Amino acid sequence: MTTAHEHVPVLIVGGGLVGLATSMFLSQHGVRHLLVDKHPEVTLQGRARGINPRTMEIYRAFGVADAVNEAGTPFADDAGGVRCETVAGEWHWLFPPELPRAWPEHTAGTFNLADQNAVEPVLIEAARHNGAEQRFETELTAFEQDDDGVTATIRDRKTNETRTLRADYMVAADGRRSPIREQLDIAKPLQGQTLNFVSVIFKADLDQIIERRAILWLIVNEKIGVTLLATTAKHGRWGLSIGYDPATQSPGDFTAERCAEIIHGALGRDDIPVVVQDVTPWTQEVSVAETFRQGRVFLAGDAAHTWSPAGGIGANTGVQDGHNLAWKLAAVLNGSAAPALLDSYEPERRPIAQTLAELTELRQARRSGHNPEHDEIDDLHWALGQRYTSPAVLGAPYGTVFGDVLDLHGQPGTRAPHLWLERDGERIAVHDLFAHSFVLLTGADGKAWLEAADNVEVYRIGTAGENVELVDVESEFAHRYDLGTDGAVLVRPDGYVAWRAEPGTTDPARALRDALATILGQS
Structure with a gap:
């Protein structure tokens, strides 16, 4: 069944953190729009972790800082990063727990360690409160653009109903692989090494081996290789990222039983009961799209740039992409600005992304011990x-x-x-x-x-x-x-x-x- 065409000023494709933040910004600017995402609203996977003071400053201006802070409450005691052979063994601080979480002389925003799936419901509610239309389990199946706008076909994955839309502009927040970017033939060349992981969400009582919660544990030993343990918003639920070589392994090799073995190897204790709840593959790469715009389509977030998760820089930068773009779209659509204003999006955001791609590689190398002599990146300066x-x-x-x-x-x-x-x-x-x-x-x-x-x-x-x-x-x-x-x-x-x-x-x-x-x- 296909319904008639309809018009929407802005179509956002992708309902992750960046798409949802852009939806919230547009809704408060009074811009009617539609957001579509092929996935359900919230998943177990926390994905992006950590909100820097600049992003919190933005959330504060848009009236959601209190709710975001509430979402981060379960992480309030997390501090510092640990390197160890096993969690039950001896710890060494990658970065100390005493690092400041606020720069009160420079911003009213503070660091917040909430993960993505804790923040997304806040953004959904705030956007819908201001009239945003958001459709999950709905995918973009086709689009084409001309000088006046974008014609898009979307499909409800539950009912199989399709709709054809006419949008003045489209925001591609559809992730690292971005089918929209691919269709537009926008190159996103890799910079450096690509690493492959599976992210495992599991339940376990680790209180007996963890005296204090860190932000992360980098675990390196001969039995399991390199893994990364992180807390989640729910007590007793943890996340473990496991690296693998795609030449010899695939995500399908990581059964619940195999993941439990690796978890026990990371913990250093085989006697702790573990329940694996979710296994999701992901890829760490450094890449920046050669252009952030083609015609009436704009790239934002991972569709435009990806890099290592060190420091939570990617998600914060993506939210700030949407923040930069939303007011410009609003000004053009309400007639207070000429379309030429939108030409400023790429020259403002792409140099930031390219420089941060280089800086995060240095940070990752330092924290993994491959380049220990390099100075730590100054969070204050890249954020503000x-x-x-x-x-x-x-x-x-x-x-x-x-x-x-x-x-x-x-x-x-x-x-x-x-x-x-x-x-x-x-x-x-x-x-x-x-x-x-x-x-x-x-x-x-x-x-x-x-x-x-x-x-x-x-x-x-x-x-x-x-x-x-x-x-x-x-x-x-x-x-x-x-x-x-x-x-x-x-x-x-x-x-x-x-x-x-x-x-x-x-x-x-x-x-x-x-x-x-x-x-x-x-x-």
Whole structure:
């Protein structure tokens, strides 16, 4: 049975973390869309693990940080990474449990160790609350695009009913193998070695051999080779990643009995009862697509870039892909921006992905002991120091993809520096303001900017005794933004500085109007 064509502004293909986050962002921007995914809503496999402070900062601005933190509660005591021959044997710290989980001087976000299947229900509920249509167990079976949009055929796997849709744009969040990317013939060349694993979810009482929970255990011994043990959200349920050589083995070789043998070898105890619940193969590779866009189709998350899971960088980067793209799609679809704004997606996100691919390889080598002399990657700078150079940023200095967070003062193309503020007696973070619209920040003497702006939100920031909309709780605005009292910075909905006006701007209304027109592709 085939039903008639219907129209949807955006079609998202893929209902993992990246697709669901993009759905949530679009729904809060008021963009009608449809998300489809061939799988059920939630699986046993945790897959991506760990949310960095920048992503939590974004979740906070979109009102889901509390729920995500609640999802991470079972992991609150996990800390540090362990290398050992067996879990019951002697441990050595790969990275110590004392590493900080927050950078309070730089962001209101904190590290959260929740895994993907704990966070996805939060994103599903938030998106649906704002009108998102999401269909699981529904697959994309065909698509073609032209200058005006994408025609897609989807099939309900339960009823076998097909629907033909017409979408203005399509977001491919359909994973590492991305059939959409393959059909578009977009190359995603491998960089370095490909590793193959099966992920085993099992039940076991390990309290007798684990005195404290770590984030992960890297287990290396002659009996089982290399495995990686991780906690899950449910007490007594664990995940073990087992490496294998596809030249001599296949995922089918890992029966429940064989997995139980390997688990006992990793634990160093054969007397602990083990119940294998799920076995799923996965591949670790480093690759970045040669382009993140073709026509009206955009790649996001693993469809655009994959690398080792070290540090949880992949999932966070994918969510931030969706965050970057969603506001631009919203602006184009509601008519406030020209389609040219979408040209900024690839030059902003692809250099980040390429650089992180290289950095995560170095991190993986260091933690596995293959390159121990190499310095650890600074999480602070890769999470908060990303820099954009694109037509959607005016005056961005050319330079490295990542800047020194301690030396960023609201330059165009960088994340707006963190501030604690007070509004009507309520303490907020400056990034709480950045979600749905452009925001202009100015100092206490910036009255002219209030009068100049009629299509952006404007806030004066100053001390409690001044006539301002936001009180600078820690008196850091002047230092962190380097603006004086009557300069201004224009911040995009994704929290990045788009433009800045130095003190003494003679015609604020015209300067702001011209800047916005250029940023939005209208000039």
